[in-house]
Amino acid sequence: MKITLDWLRDHIDFDLDATTLGARLTMAGLELDALYRLDQGLEMVQVGRLETVDPHPNADRLTLCQVRIGESCLQIVCGARNHRPGDKVAVARVGANLPNGMAIQLGQIRGVTSQGMLCSLKELGLATESEGVLILDPATPDGQPIAQALGRDDVVLELGITPNRGDCLGVRGVAREVAALTGKSLNPLELPEVGIGAPEAIAEVRLEDPIGCPRYAGRVIRGVKVGPSPAWLKNRLEAVGLRAINNVVDVTNYLLLDLNQPLHAFDLEKLHGPVVVRRAAEGEILRTLDGVERNLTPAMTVIADQERVLALAGIMGGAESGVTEATTDIFLEVAYFDPIATARTGRRLELVSESRHRFERGTDPEAIPHVMERATRMILDLAGGQAGPVTLLDGGTWHAPAEIFYRPERVNRLGGIDLAAETMNGMLDALGCQVMPISGDEPRFMVIPPSWRHDLKREEDLVEEIVRLYGYDQVPTALPRVPASPPVPDPQRVLTERVREILVGLGYQEAIDYAFVGPEIQARFDGAITPVRLLNPLSEEQSVLRTSLIAGLIESAQRNLNRGNMRLRLFEMGRVFLPRAEDGILEEVERLACVLCGPAEEPSAHAAARAVDFHDLKGDLEVLMHGLTGMAPDLVAGGPAFLHPLRKAVIQGADGDAIGWMGQLHPAEQGALDLRRELFVLELDLGALPAKVKSGSKEIVASRFPGIQSDFTFLMPERTPAGAVVAEVMAVDAGLIRQARVVAIYTGTGVPEGWKSLTLSTLLQADDRTLTDAESKGVAERIIARVVERFGAALR
Structure with a gap:
């Protein structure tokens, strides 16, 4: 939003220079983005x-x-x-x-x-x-x-207006802020006198869409002479970045910026029959002022006559009904269009305009009669003509702001300030609020917000208004009060912090993606579930709620690979949204997803390059699970169809239920997504992990007694999972067997078909003594007996 000091002084007299004014507005929430003089370079x-x-x-x-x-x-x-x-x-x-x-x-x-x-x-x-x-x-x-x-001896302030402060998208709105900050009074807006010179020129208007257009006013002005605007008007518009067009259009643009009320002028001769505010019909097309033909839908509010659509309500007029130099009679429109309907139409058509920017943030419905009179007076002064009476239609779908109950004591407590009730009431009064006392022992008040402040709805909003006018920089610094005893740790937070600690230690980086994804990639990675579609999505690529983290994480990996980052270790923790099949209720489940690809280590002259594989991801999962639960993960064959059929596994919980999956992305999926590297991925249900999560790392004391390493080679059926064999060996004597790992798997000559030779290496060690040969031999015998019994194996 750009304004100039001279334009602002039309509404309020103040003695602040531009720099000081910008600083005051910034501290009040209207951030100064830029400040520059219009006469820069013109000094000599x-x-x-x-x-x-x-x-x-x-x-x-x-x-x-x-x-x-x-x-x-x-x-x-x-x-x-x-x-x-x-x-x-x-x-x-x-x-x-x-x-x-x-x-x-x-x-x-x-x-x-x-x-x-x-x-x-x-x-x-x-x-x-x-x-x-x-x-x-x-x-x-x-x-x-x-x-x-040339009217260039002025200063331009460019303000960053937040979406909730649509009232400050006009110079008058900024002037209200200056008045509240300085204690000055606004210059009154006199209602101009407009004589009815053409009583027969009555605007015939029908309001058929009161939801999309709660209030609408129209007026016919005959006998205008369209031509260039005077220098002062051109200078005002050009100073803030708008191009002067002609006197009629320039008046509408001027009042859009001055009073934050978009207007539109139609060429009356190009209208046929009454003006109708209605919903568009399926298949209707409008060529807007930018020359683009746009396909309309029944969800869009339009301005039309008996033959065609004339304009997109609140967004842009049509190219065939606009004012030109040949125009002599105009139909002037001033309206209040619904913010949500305007935003939805603009987003659907990807059409941005100054009008849409204001209507979707909320204009002032009660200002319509005044703006109509002011616009008419300016047009008559600059272009001549005679005005007819105003047709004002109210659909009854807009209501005055609701009363807000507020307590000064609560304002002081929440805001960390100490102001008297009279001071607070004066601030609210300066903002245009009506403040009425309520009888009682403690000061309490009822506040009616002004019609232009759609963001004031509850007591906390008034707290924010008072604190920002008082000055955030004036609020004293105070340490928070904390209980003497430490709070009980939240188990979910302990879990996520521990996951983050372990994965970062393994070299992973955390990614944070949107909870919204596109339906195509959602179906690719979780097609069995129908996701919830958003009613008002930001774009088609973010139109459904994710049911899996892996879709967004793979898109993040794709962006990194496309930018040359070939060594990736990414993880994300977040919620997925699963509709229950029986009743459709949405369940939110906390999950963890990881992506791994590229070289296993950074390139080095001392070691040969090696790409990561399934076992690298499995090793990271083992470190994670051991750090969380003290147990190794239980993996069985299986997994989603988008994974490599020979390099995937289901992760099981202690009760045998699936709590996640891991594996390599299927080559077909890799090619469809145009990925440059093999991706290894996993997804884990954090809520399904056992309750005993280690809250942090603990001291590990190494035994000072020697260990005994032994190797065992078994002949067993080829389909026997190696992980299951390791788990059984570790269960033989958890106190002495410190490690059991697979060191070799062989099939081929000397091994019967359908069988394999599996070699395990074990480490036995005690914390309090040196193991004897007898103890070592006893454990070895039990290991052999357990493997032979459980898996039908034979010792080679």
Whole structure:
């Protein structure tokens, strides 16, 4: 939102300079994004009068001018041909640095001294292209600074307006803030008198969509003369970045910025029959002012006549009904369009406009009659004509702001301040609120917010208003009060912190994705579940609630790979949203997902490069599960169809139920997603983990007694899971067997078909003694007996 100081002073008299004002507004929540002077580069440009214009003695295409600036007369060589003696022109003196980057110096041009430059709009930074020098109004005083002559002696403030403060998208709204911050009074908005000069020119309007348009006003103005706007209006609009078009359209744009009320003017001759505010019909098409044909749906509110759609309500007018230089009669529209309906239509059509920006944040329904009168008066003054009566329709779907109960004591307690009730009431009154006392022992009040403040709905909103006007920087710093005994730790938080600690220690980085994904990638990774679709999605790529974390995490991996980051270790913890089959109720489940790809280690001259594989991910899972539960994960064959059929597994819990899966992404899926590396992924249900989660790392004391390492080679059926064999071996004597791992698996010559040779290495060690040969032999015998009995194996 751009405003200028002079424009702001039309609404309130204040003595703050631009920098101080910007700082005050920033502390009040209207952040100053930029501040710049309009006259930058014009400091040494003045109005001059051409006394003589003669041919250059040494050049046919140049002129030699004598220019009077106050008491001095300058000789200037000029290459333009549109100036004559007596003209008032913009003269850049020696030493000027113009907005276009040109530095003016004393110079010789074809043997003649030139003491400055006659400027065009381009040199002054006011146009991208211009022909000839700028010729000013003959009444412009000689020697006047050009910035003052052109209305450029002003300062622009660019404010970042948050979505809840739509009332500050107009100069009047910012002026209200300045009044509340400084204690000054707003200049009253006088209701202009508009005589009814054309009583027969009654606007026939029908309101058929009161939901999309709660209030609508229309008026016919006949006999206007469309033409250029006066300089003051052009300067105001151009100072804040809007291009002047013509006097009628410029009035609507001016009031949009001044009073935060979008308006629209139609060419009356192009309308057929009554104006109707309705829903669009299926298949209707509108070519908007930007020249684009747009397909409409019945969910969209439009302005139409008996033959066609004229405009998208609250967003943009149609190209075929706009005001042109040939227009003589207009139909002027001022309305309040529903914020949600306007936002939904604009997002669906991907159409952005100044009107939509304001309507979707909420305008002031009660200001419509005043804005209509003010716009009419300005059009009559600038374009002439006669106005008919106003047709004002109210659909009854908009209601005045509800009363808010508030307690000064609560404001002080929540805000950390100490203000009297009278001071708080004065702040609320300055914002336009009505404050009414309620009888009782403690000061209590009922507040009616103004019609332009749609964001004030509850007591906490009033607390925020009072604190920000008081000044966040004025709130004293105080340490929080904490209980003497430490709080009971939240088990879920302990779990997530421990997961984060372990995975970061393994070299993973945490990713945070949106809970919304596209339906295509959702179906690719969890097609068995129908996800919940959002009613008002940001885009089609974020239109459904995720039922799996892996879809978003793979998209993150895809973005990293496309940008050259080939070694990835990513994890995410978050909720997925699962509709229950029996009743459709949405369940939120906490899950963990990991993605692994690229080299196993950073490239080194001392080790050969190796890409990660299934066992790297399995090893990370083992470290994680042992760190969380003290137990190794139980893996069985299986897993989702989007995983490699030979490199996937289901992760089981202590009761044998599946709590997750892991594996390599299927090559077909890798190709469909155009991934440059093999991806290894896992997803785990955090809520299904056993309750005994280690709350942090603990000291590990190494035994000072020697260990005994033994190897066993068994012949067993080929389909016997190696993990199951390891688990059985570890269960033989959990106190002495410190480690059991598979060191070799062999099939081929010497091994019967359907069988395999599996070699295990074990480590036996005690904390309090050196093991004897007898103890070692006893454990070995029990290991052999257990494996032979459980798996039908034979010792080789």
